Amino acid sequence: MLSNSELIQxxxxxxxxxxxxxLANPELRAESVCGANQLFAxxxxxxxxxxxxxxxLQFSAKCSxxxxxxLAAALVEQSFLMVxxxxxxxxxxxxxxxxPQGYQPHCTESVMLWRSWWKYRQRIVQVTLPKDLLIRTRNTWYPIRNLGLSDGILFVQTFGSEIQLHTSDLVIWLSKKA
Structure with a gap:
């Protein structure tokens, strides 16, 4: 029997x-109806x-x-990004x-991006054009120059703009593969 993750994948x-x-297991059921694949919980x-x-092809996934x-991990793994x-x-x-080749996609709450930033921070701030972490905005991937967190708001600085996100906001970002 397939686990939930295996069934979703x-x-x-x-x-x-x-x-x-x-497909089915005790918690999930997937079937095709009228030209659409549907997954029920x-x-x-x-x-x-x-x-x-x-x-x-596009997917619609229930965030609640x-x-x-x-769901988000399985979709991002197949290069389907939230829009x-x-x-x-x-x-x-x-x-x-x-x-982009050499990168691992992520679809997480923005606080997870902030946590990853601290892992890369020392290396990124010393490089003129950091490319360890990228964020998608205006349909393009931009390197993250700096991150700041204040009062539950994450400030993401890229080349050309600053993005403000609540720590619970969902965000698509890339990290360099090891």
Missing amino acids: TFVRQSCEQQEVL KGEGLILTSRLVAAS SSHWNE GEPDQRHFYTFQYDKI
Whole structure:
């Protein structure tokens, strides 16, 4: 029997290959209905969907699901990145985007980016053009120059702009692979 993580990863992989799904375990059920793959969680209802007949594949994932971290990780692993804000049903849209070679994508609360920053901080501040951590803004990846945290707000400085995020905001970022 597939674990929850394995079932979610299989669902995403088969959807990427535009295959219909039929998977289940005691907590999750995946099936194809009317040209869409749908993943349901016990007690939560629909938590992830993808249209198989769309011109460009995209996913909708429910951010209020207890399986959110597993959903986001499986999607990011396949290079599907969160775009925009959640809709009224608390679903984020994930679209395919090429990840620069040599980087590991992450979709986490911004506080996790701040924690990673401290790991790289000494090396980054000594380099003129740091490229250990990148953040996506305006549909482009930018190197992070500096991070600051004040009153629950994370200030991310890139070349050309400053981004303000609450520590609980979701953010897509990249770290260099070891």
